[in-house]
Amino acid sequence: MNKKYYDENSPPDSPPHFPFARIYVTGVSAAGKSDLARRISDALRLPYVELDTLYWKTNWVGATDLEMSDNLRQELSKDKWVIDGRQDLSHDTLIVPRSQVVIWLDLPLHVITYQVIKRTLERATKRRRLWAGNIENPWLAIVNWIRFTFLPYYRLRQNYIGQYTDSLDLEFALIRLRNRKQIRGFVSVL
Numbered sequence: 001m002n003k004k005y006y007d008e009n010s011p012p013d014s015p016p017h018f019p020f021a022r023i024y025v026t027g028v029s030a031a032g033k034s035d036l037a038r039r040i041s042d043a044l045r046l047p048y049v050e051l052d053t054l055y056w057k058t059n060w061v062g063a064t065d066l067e068m069s070d071n072l073r074q075e076l077s078k079d080k081w082v083i084d085g086r087q088d089l090s091h092d093t094l095i096v097p098r099s100q101v102v103i104w105l106d107l108p109l110h111v112i113t114y115q116v117i118k119r120t121l122e123r124a125t126k127r128r129r130l131w132a133g134n135i136e137n138p139w140l141a142i143v144n145w146i147r148f149t150f151l152p153y154y155r156l157r158q159n160y161i162g163q164y165t166d167s168l169d170l171e172f173a174l175i176r177l178r179n180r181k182q183i184r185g186f187v188s189v190l
Helices: 033-044 052-054 064-074 089-098 109-126 140-150 153-165 180-188
Strands: 004-006 021-027 048-050 081-084 101-105 173-177
Touching: 021 033, 021 089, 033 048, 033 081, 033 101, 033 180, 048 052, 052 064, 064 089, 064 153, 101 153, 109 140, 140 153, 153 173, 173 180
Parallel strands: 004 173, 021 081, 021 101, 048 081, 101 173
Antiparallel strands: none
8 A cells, every 4th residue: 555645635535435444543642542543443343452551550560662562563463453542652663564544633732731631630530540440640640741742742743744744655544633623524424
């Protein structure tokens, strides 16, 4: 398959012509990757894999690089999946070559900031259990989000642009969704 690029000016064909069964949903933290991936998984009846589930153990212990790579390879060996997340850029080297389409949530920083605050407050008030039964510390979650997403947001975005839109040697379709309206439109045709 030759790489194809879709954005708001050239949306992909809608199912049943949606030709992808190995779908990678990516973007910065709090962009809405998990929500979109679940919706795609449900609509297309494809297995859903969350990178955070493969990575996190109890007491917020992360998998080693070897464990994470092994967990990921096991999922990627399957014929059909929707994977979301972005634990580490190095995982892209495993995921992207097996992906038929990469869906990049490229939302503005103010939207992502609102989403992370809303998500963190909801998790804190409901004491929602996350991966491996862990409960998020809301203050730590916000501090980490500021350190690893808010402050380096524009550099991270340039990395995505370089990795996905400027990489002519990769063979996958790229769908870049830049706002909620585009996301709703994309989901509505699934």
